[in-house]
Amino acid sequence: MTQTPKPGHRRKPVVRDPWYVRARRHGAIATGVASVGVAAVAALSTSSVTLADAAPTADASLAAQGDIVTESLGGTAPARASRSSAERPPLPSAAEADALVKGSLYAQKTVPVRADASDDSPVLATVAKGKTLQVTGETRGGWTQVMHNDLPRWVSSELVAEEEPKLGPTEGAISTAACLRGSGVESGLQPDTVRVYRAVCARFPEVTSYGGLAGRGEHATGHSLDIMIGGEYGWDLAAFLQANRTQLGVDYLIYKQRIWSVDRGGEGWRGMSDRGGVTANHYDHVHVTTVGSAGTL
Numbered sequence: 001m002t003q004t005p006k007p008g009h010r011r012k013p014v015v016r017d018p019w020y021v022r023a024r025r026h027g028a029i030a031t032g033v034a035s036v037g038v039a040a041v042a043a044l045s046t047s048s049v050t051l052a053d054a055a056p057t058a059d060a061s062l063a064a065q066g067d068i069v070t071e072s073l074g075g076t077a078p079a080r081a082s083r084s085s086a087e088r089p090p091l092p093s094a095a096e097a098d099a100l101v102k103g104s105l106y107a108q109k110t111v112p113v114r115a116d117a118s119d120d121s122p123v124l125a126t127v128a129k130g131k132t133l134q135v136t137g138e139t140r141g142g143w144t145q146v147m148h149n150d151l152p153r154w155v156s157s158e159l160v161a162e163e164e165p166k167l168g169p170t171e172g173a174i175s176t177a178a179c180l181r182g183s184g185v186e187s188g189l190q191p192d193t194v195r196v197y198r199a200v201c202a203r204f205p206e207v208t209s210y211g212g213l214a215g216r217g218e219h220a221t222g223h224s225l226d227i228m229i230g231g232e233y234g235w236d237l238a239a240f241l242q243a244n245r246t247q248l249g250v251d252y253l254i255y256k257q258r259i260w261s262v263d264r265g266g267e268g269w270r271g272m273s274d275r276g277g278v279t280a281n282h283y284d285h286v287h288v289t290t291v292g293s294a295g296t297l
Helices: 019-054 058-066 068-074 083-087 094-100 191-203 231-243
Strands: 103-107 111-114 123-127 132-139 143-148 151-156 224-227 250-255 258-261 286-290
Touching: 123 143, 123 151, 191 224, 191 231, 191 286, 231 250, 231 286
Parallel strands: none
Antiparallel strands: 103 132, 111 123, 111 151, 132 143, 143 151, 224 286, 250 258, 250 286
16 A cells, blocks of 8 residues: 655655765775774884883892892892801811821721711711821810811721731732832742732831842742741731732742642641751741732732
8 A cells, every 4th residue: 555645754865975985985994994003003012112121020120139040140149158158167278287186096997087076977988997097186075086188077086096906917908019128129020929029018017028039949930039027927927918819929828837828728727848947947937939920919
């Protein structure tokens, strides 16, 4: 059904712009929005840089203050004093250490050297039986102060004494150093015989006479050495050579008309026939014959 328009009410016609006008208008709007976006981003970036350059954050400042690596690399922070370093007493000089020494004592056994006068104190080193320790004269409740590597340390007073202890056959080191009495005896001797001479010279300083190269028996080839000593000392010396036979290259020993040899060691010391006198029967010296060059030292 068709309505008849009321009188006085006319619809205004809609007038649209041509398409090319509308296209130009939309392009201008897009360009404006893009310009505003770029400007905003640029402003934001500039603002960020300015803020970052203006002042470090509290976290960054604290990190710079507390970071040891930063201090070391930057070189601007003052060096920190270590509390332990500040409280540690200064180390004595060599001259000061020498001035503290009042004498020496022998280690009667293997002696632990401790940091303080207590069994609970850590062991810093050990000193072998027979070695000397320099003492300061200070004692504290069963402990004796010694100088070890130029520093004051402590050892048990029961383990040191003025008398040099007697070393067992297997105790202590075997010396290979040249004998302080001279090396003339070594002339013409086999390497093992030289080893025996040097080891005995260091371990038994009371021996003052030796018989080396001679025109008889195995002395002529340098395999034998006569060590002039008697009594119980002779047996101690023989026991030392027995105990260290492998290192020294010992073949056999003769003392007090008895013989002991490596190849028949299980038989112990065996008797020998009478050869006439004290020296011929080896009552005043220990005779040692070596393999030649079999020692392991």
